[in-house]
Amino acid sequence: MKKxxxxxxxxxxxxxxxxxxxxxxxxxxxxxxxxxxxSDEQLAEVLIESILAHTGKSxxxxxxxxxxxxxxxFIETFGKFLTQQNKRVAxxxxxxSSTVSQGxxxxxxxxxxxxxxxxxxFIRPTASRNALGGVAHKTREAILLCEAAGFDIxxxxxxxxxxxxxxxxGMVDFFLLLMLAGSGDELQxxxxxxxxxxxxxxxxxxDGDNKxxxxxxxxxxxxxxxxxxxxxxxxxxxxxxxxxxxxxSIDEVWKMITSFQVHALQNGWLxxxxxxxxxAWFYETIQNQxxxxxxxxxxxxxxxxxxxxxIAEKKITPPYASRQLMEEILxxxxx
Amino acid sequence: MKKxxxxxxxxxxxxxxxxxxxxxxxxxxxxxxxxxxxSDEQLAEVLIESILAHTGKSxxxxxxxxxxxxxxxFIETFGKFLTQQNKRVAxxxxxxSSTVSQGxxxxxxxxxxxxxxxxxxFIRPTASRNALGGVAHKTREAILLCEAAGFDIxxxxxxxxxxxxxxxxGMVDFFLLLMLAGSGDELQxxxxxxxxxxxxxxxxxxDGDNKxxxxxxxxxxxxxxxxxxxxxxxxxxxxxxxxxxxxxSIDEVWKMITSFQVHALQNGWLxxxxxxxxxAWFYETIQNQxxxxxxxxxxxxxxxxxxxxxIAEKKITPPYASRQLMEEILxxxxx
Numbered sequence: 001m002k003k004x005x006x007x008x009x010x011x012x013x014x015x016x017x018x019x020x021x022x023x024x025x026x027x028x029x030x031x032x033x034x035x036x037x038x039s040d041e042q043l044a045e046v047l048i049e050s051i052l053a054h055t056g057k058s059x060x061x062x063x064x065x066x067x068x069x070x071x072x073x074f075i076e077t078f079g080k081f082l083t084q085q086n087k088r089v090a091x092x093x094x095x096x097s098s099t100v101s102q103g104x105x106x107x108x109x110x111x112x113x114x115x116x117x118x119x120x121x122f123i124r125p126t127a128s129r130n131a132l133g134g135v136a137h138k139t140r141e142a143i144l145l146c147e148a149a150g151f152d153i154x155x156x157x158x159x160x161x162x163x164x165x166x167x168x169x170g171m172v173d174f175f176l177l178l179m180l181a182g183s184g185d186e187l188q189x190x191x192x193x194x195x196x197x198x199x200x201x202x203x204x205x206x207d208g209d210n211k212x213x214x215x216x217x218x219x220x221x222x223x224x225x226x227x228x229x230x231x232x233x234x235x236x237x238x239x240x241x242x243x244x245x246x247x248x249s250i251d252e253v254w255k256m257i258t259s260f261q262v263h264a265l266q267n268g269w270l271x272x273x274x275x276x277x278x279x280a281w282f283y284e285t286i287q288n289q290x291x292x293x294x295x296x297x298x299x300x301x302x303x304x305x306x307x308x309x310x311i312a313e314k315k316i317t318p319p320y321a322s323r324q325l326m327e328e329i330l331x332x333x334x335x
Numbered sequence: 336m337k338k339x340x341x342x343x344x345x346x347x348x349x350x351x352x353x354x355x356x357x358x359x360x361x362x363x364x365x366x367x368x369x370x371x372x373x374s375d376e377q378l379a380e381v382l383i384e385s386i387l388a389h390t391g392k393s394x395x396x397x398x399x400x401x402x403x404x405x406x407x408x409f410i411e412t413f414g415k416f417l418t419q420q421n422k423r424v425a426x427x428x429x430x431x432s433s434t435v436s437q438g439x440x441x442x443x444x445x446x447x448x449x450x451x452x453x454x455x456x457f458i459r460p461t462a463s464r465n466a467l468g469g470v471a472h473k474t475r476e477a478i479l480l481c482e483a484a485g486f487d488i489x490x491x492x493x494x495x496x497x498x499x500x501x502x503x504x505g506m507v508d509f510f511l512l513l514m515l516a517g518s519g520d521e522l523q524x525x526x527x528x529x530x531x532x533x534x535x536x537x538x539x540x541x542d543g544d545n546k547x548x549x550x551x552x553x554x555x556x557x558x559x560x561x562x563x564x565x566x567x568x569x570x571x572x573x574x575x576x577x578x579x580x581x582x583x584s585i586d587e588v589w590k591m592i593t594s595f596q597v598h599a600l601q602n603g604w605l606x607x608x609x610x611x612x613x614x615a616w617f618y619e620t621i622q623n624q625x626x627x628x629x630x631x632x633x634x635x636x637x638x639x640x641x642x643x644x645x646i647a648e649k650k651i652t653p654p655y656a657s658r659q660l661m662e663e664i665l666x667x668x669x670x
Contacts, residue, residue: 048652056649141654278646282653286639286660290626293661297668304621311613314391317383318617319476325621326628333632334667 008032008040014047019054021088021150023122029149030124033141048141051148056274058090058147059261060154062168064194065178067159070204070244072111074178075155077244078253079112082153083120090122090146091115092139093157094164122151140171140281169197170277173270174257177201181210181217196228199237200256206241207248214241233269235260294329303328343367343375349382354389356423356485358457364484365459368476383476386483391609393425393482394596395489397503399529400513402494405539405579407446409513410490412579413588414447417488418455425457425481426450427474428492429499457486475506475616504532505612508605509592512536516545516552531563534572535591541576542583549576568604570595629664638663 009017009028017025033044065071079089091112115121126139139156146154156172158164169175177198195201201221206214222239230236238256242249264270295301307321316324344352344363352360368379400406414424426447450456461474478489491507493499504510512533530536536556541549557574565571573591577584599605630636642656651659 045655045658049655052649052652141652144652275647278653279643282643282646282656285653285657287626289657289661290629290664291622293664294625294629296665308614308617311617312610314387317387317476317479318613319620320380320384321617322620322624323380326624329625329628330631332669334669 008043011043011047011050015050018051018145018148023149026122026145026149027124029145030138030142033145034126034138044141048144051144055144055147058143058152058154059174059257060143060156060172061257062156062158062165062172062175063178064158064165064168064176065204066180069178069180071157071178073244074202074204074242075157076112076115077247077250079115079121079155080118081247081250081254083115083118086120087153088120088122088151089115089118089153089155090149090151091124091155091157092142092146093123093125094139094159094168122146122149139168143171165194165197170280173264173273174199174260176253176257178204179217179221180204181206181213195224198225199231199233199235199260200253201225201237201239202253203239203241205243205245207243207246211241217241233260233264233273234267235263235269297332299332300325300329343378346378346382346385350385353386353480353483358484361457361480361484362459364480365473365477368480369461369473379476383479386479390479390482393478393487393489394509394592395478395491395507396592397491397493397500397507397510398513399493399500399503399511400539401515404513404515406492406513408579409537409539409577410492411447411450412582412585414450414456414490415453416582416585416589418450418453421455422488423455423457423486424450424453424488424490425484425486426459426490426492427477427481428458428460429474429494429503457481457484474503478506500529500532505615508599508608509534509595511588511592513539514552514556515539516541516548530559533560534566534568534570534595535588536560536572536574537588538574538576539579542578542581546576552576568595568599568608569602570598570604632667634667635660635664 009025014025014029014032016022018029029047032040032047035041035044063071063075075091079091082089112123116123124142126142143154143156154172156168158168165175175197177194177200179201181203203214203217203221218239218241225237225239240249240252240256242253244250261270264273295304303325307316307325310316311318311321344360349360349364349367353364364382367375367382370376370379398406398410410426414426417424447458451458459477461477474491478491481489489507491503493503500510510532512529512535514536516538538549538552538556553574553576560572560574575584575587575591577588579585596605599608630639638660642651642660645651646653646656
């Protein structure tokens with residue numbers, strides 16, 4: 001039986017629950033953070049600020065791959081492998097959906113039944129009703145909450161369709177791309193840009209008849225990756241084959257990620273990278289909020305409506321109208 | 336021999352050249368519009384405003400498809416087909432490039448040698464050095480310039496990799512997706528979201544041994560398209576097969592587009608759509624410019640720097656810092 005409770009807890013209850021690694025409270029805290037109610041937003045902000053000192057200690061791993069590549073099976077097996085080593089694993093799944101139909105690509109946590117039942121694991125699909133920017137924004141906060149709740153490893157899952165990958169890249173330490181051994185044109189299916197963001201590639205379903213093709217694909221991708229310049233981290237991206245079904249080489253994947261972590265901690269990149277990510281997060285937020293704050297001024301809003309009419313009557317172009325609006329704004333500034 | 340001239344013309348020279356359908360002047364006008372020099376920007380703005388009454392009479396067609404689908408060959412054959420009917424055809428190619436390597440995916444106009452030599456055709460690859468938003472912004476102005484220069488049909492070409500398609504969709508009347516008959520998983524290669532934006536799909540290279548597979552793919556895509564809801568235009572997307580090499584069914588593609596045009600003019604959608612696109616262009620522009628205008632105020636800039644330090648020291652989160660900055664902004668507004 002699913003208990004639905006929309007009641008909000010008190011700040012101290014969230015804080016206590018997170019400090020005591022309570023998954024139910026964590027889930028409620030993420031719901032709070034995703035809420036669009038203004039009272040919830042205020043509480044969420046206070047909560048996040050109050051737990052900030054308890055964040056940052058996990059390794060944040062982005063996982064992407066086209067539909068059909070076996071992401072769920074891989075994450076389930078990989079997650080179980082980690083919990084067996086007594087690691088606490090949180091999975092945050094981002095579903096950008098398609099813009100027109102709002103159809104959900106990712107399913108829910110029933111995709112990873114075993115992992116979902118694991119006391120050391122936490123799985124959270126992100127609501128898809130928001131704009132992509134909105135979802136990503138809340139995912140960053142969900143990462144912080146998971147860290148405050150004591151999770152050692154955060155897996156941020158996304159579908160390999162473009163925009164969401166760039167956002168996820170901007171909030172994780174290690175970016176893992178799952179690929180399938182294909183019919184020779186493996187590079188066509190996935191965006192070159194996503195390939196370039198990867199710190200590691202895993203050729204999935206490397207079992208049975210597929211094994212040989214997977215090994216061939218491994219060489220192929222390794223070659224392709226070497227065409228790109230080395231990432232800023234100085235880490236040379238690796239390509240592995242693995243079978244989530246047969247539980248083969250899953251340990252290799254984790255070894256790759258921990259090697260990366262050691263490398264990136266030693267050369268100081270990880271620390272720098274997280275600072276850069278926070279700075280980018282700030283910039284992105286003010287970029288998104290600036291216009292609505294300006295338009296909350298009635299005179300600016302009025303001017304905007306006038307300009308919109310002029311555009312509709314084809315008297316002026318949108319860029320010209322924009323400059324007019326900006327001049328109006330500047331004229332209304334003190335100091 | 337390629338003559339390189341960076342000299343700017345006078346406003347009247349651009350206007351005269353465009354009015355007289357001069358392709359060399361048109362090319363220079365687009366270069367002016369793409370320039371980042373502030374003096375050029377001012378001249379470009381005056382130029383665009385002055386030609387506004389002579390724009391809007393073309394049909395604007397977006398064409399996309401994955402690399403390898405034969406976009407260049409298709410556009411060359413389609414373009415020649417149109418010029419043979421005495422239509423004037425402009426091709427604007429957008430190359431978003433990949434974010435890391437800045438590598439160019441599209442080539443230059445040598446891809447369409449025949450069309451490039453055609454006196455009734457004009458081909459313009461868009462510079463790829465800018466951010467994607469920047470490129471798209473200038474493409475809209477390039478469309479207006481081409482229309483002022485008497486072009487009847489504007490083809491806006493883009494690579495099938497995601498973000499640029501949404502932008503191009505926002506500036507054209509008809510969106511054409513080129514696909515290749517594949518090995519059964521045709522829908523995996525292209526984003527579902529791009530599929531949903533299409534008013535028409537053409538299965539390319541439908542010749543020789545490929546013909547049967549193309550016809551099968553046609554049925555497949557038609558089925559897939561019918562899973563989506565009908566677009567706002569009320570137009571039911573069509574799926575055709577064509578061979579650019581054998582020049583087969585190219586007339587069918589044009590017939591589809593003109594049918595669409597009649598449909599969308601009659602039900603008023605085309606007019607409404609263009610108004611909506613202009614409104615969206617305006618919003619996008621002010622959204623992009625608002626923050627930099629705010630930050631041109633020294634006090635706001637100073638506050639931003641303070642907040643950035645606090646973020647770097649992990650004293651506050653980026654969303655909290657953003658709200659602080661917005662409050663500072665509001666406090667500095669007159670009336």
